[in-house]
Amino acid sequence: MNDGAAAECGSGGRFLCRLADIAEGGGKGFWFGEDTARFGVFLIRKGDTVWAYANSCPHRFTPLDWLPDRFLDRGGRHILCATHGALFRIADGFCLSGPCAGAHLRPVEIVHRGAEIFLAEI
Numbered sequence: 001m002n003d004g005a006a007a008e009c010g011s012g013g014r015f016l017c018r019l020a021d022i023a024e025g026g027g028k029g030f031w032f033g034e035d036t037a038r039f040g041v042f043l044i045r046k047g048d049t050v051w052a053y054a055n056s057c058p059h060r061f062t063p064l065d066w067l068p069d070r071f072l073d074r075g076g077r078h079i080l081c082a083t084h085g086a087l088f089r090i091a092d093g094f095c096l097s098g099p100c101a102g103a104h105l106r107p108v109e110i111v112h113r114g115a116e117i118f119l120a121e122i
């Protein structure tokens with residue numbers, strides 16, 4: 001399954017953070033690489049569930065966050081693109097409204113090892 005939700009797994013990946021490093025009902029972003037190889041990933045947490053997506057809006061491929069680690073709308077119900085205001089479902093990255101309605105954020109596979117979260121692969 002690669003829907004952005006965390007999987008329980010005993011191996012793999014690059015360390016991102018501990019679950020407690022993500023605010024409840026909030027998000028956390030990460031950047032890797034440089035120049036043209038640079039890419040971003042962000043996590044959204046609700047309780048013990050974490051979703052992970054590439055930090056790239058399907059409309060113009062810009063980062064979604066409007067401030068560091070701020071990926072959600074005011075109510076914390078949807079992921080918000082800061083550039084043109086598209087709203088995405090947290091659970092599957094589906095775009096509900098905005099210029100890319102019907103598109104999806106790209107899910108990123110993560111693994112939990114205890115309280116630590118890792119990228120499954122890069």
Ligand code: FES
Binds near residue numbers: 084099
């Ligand atoms: S770049 Fe995200 S809605 Fe336009």
